[in-house]
Amino acid sequence: MFSTGSDEIVERKAFFGSMVFETEKKDNGALGMTTGVDNPVPLIVLFLVLTIVLTVIQTIYRGLKQRREQLLDESGR
Template identity: 80%
Template sequence: MTLLTLMFSTGTDEIVEKKAFFGSMIFETVKKDNGALGITTGVENPVPLIVLFLVITAVLAMIKATYRGLKQRREQLLNEAGS
């Protein structure tokens, strides 16, 4: 999504090099010898992307553990109330 935003935020004849997400993604346009415009997109520094993946994984694991704990506690309370 970020690369698409960078791509559509440039003009038609601009020669630019734009970076996003802490320098991890790059969008670059270069004028070629025949007058055409060359476009390069990709990942320049994967560290921020890896950190984001790890943080999201940790947060989702904590949410799942909390949900399971609350569900078990609810079942325990319902069993105690029923007996």
């Protein structure tokens, strides 16, 4: 991702083009790198999907925990 084969500017995109990594050779011989967000849509979609999945998991967990308590109460513990 960060490797360059020559002294020219190299631009790499990651995560469906949403993140950009750019390397360039500086005047003093050092290698400079800049990063940025080119297209925020994939990042927003990922955030929404993860939020939905974690909410569903939490809801299922609470339902199962409540059902367990109900069964324990019915059995007389």
